Amino acid sequence: MRPPTTVGIIYPGHAAEDEYAAAAGPLGVRLPVAHVYGTDLHAVPELLDLGAPQRLAGGAAALAAHRPQSVMWACTSGSFVFGHDGARQQVTELARVTGVPTSSTSIAFVAALAALGVTRVAVAASYPDDVAACFVEYLASAGVEVVATGSAGILSAAEVGLLRPAEVRDLATAHDHPDAAALLVPDTAMRTLSVLPELEAQLGKPVLTANQVTIWQGLRLAGATPSRPDLGTLFTRRQDHAPQ
Structure with a gap:
């Protein structure tokens, strides 16, 4: 029996990370969460620090034991504050650490x-x-x-x-x-x-929504596209697998 698809989630602090566990069972996948910590203020300097490469690398290291097929930086503001090119560079650098397809919530929205x-x-x-x-x-x-x-x-x-x-x-x-x-x-x-x-x-x-698109993008990058109408239109339309 094939093991379930595993998407590693790097999540900032603690707030709504329980949504990943709640979605994993019905989707038939694993969504392990590794937490990274900084200030949780919605302010640009703090968000730039939150999304720093060394912080995200620590989250990736914590996920390694789960052997994820993809990894998501589950933070919208901690990615889009870097701008379009900066957000791409952020996940490119993180992918070198994870060794698997890697993306972020901001990129997932697009x-x-x-x-x-x-x-x-x-x-x-x-x-x-x-x-x-x-x-x-x-x-x-x-x-x-x-x-x-x-x-x-x-x-x-x-x-x-x-x-x-x-x-x-x-x-x-x-x-x-x-x-x-x-x-x-x-x-x-x-x-x-x-x-x-x-x-x-x-x-x-x-x-x-942020957690919805994060899950969708992570599964997509891992080669899985389950249908779950209760997770919105995004999860009812079959999409081709694609790179980040």
Whole structure:
């Protein structure tokens, strides 16, 4: 019997990492999590430090015993603050350490949009305005038009992790836009998987969230594309395997 597909998750601090364990069983895969630590402030200097090569290398080393087929840096802000080219360089350097296909949540968002054929989006961000603006710039550099952006102004990942499902739904729906073909919710500290079906049904469009796209991209890089309608439109459309 073939062992289950294993995607290693490098996760910053503690907030919503339980979403990976919750998704792994229904998907029939393994999503082991290795934690890396720095400040959890949503501020550009701190985020640049959080995504530093030596920190991520430590997370990769902690995952090695699990023998993952791919590895994901499960942090949106700790990747997009480096800009488009910097985010690519970040995972290129990390891949040299992991020895397997490696990506990040920011890159996963762009890959997911390409897989769905979407180029116009709205963003419902938990971050302060300046950090949310960095995400918009990152998307623009990847050819994605952001027609509306909302920022909740939450200063730390720990605070985001305390949001209740109803608060997550309200944040998402408040910042959708009729001209957007998809809504993006970019924070791996936010628990979103349980509300995805309801959000997509209410908005009538794909909703892409940070932990969702991280899992999808990791499985894709590992050569697995399971179908799980409860994880949103992204997990119902069969996609070709592709490099990061």
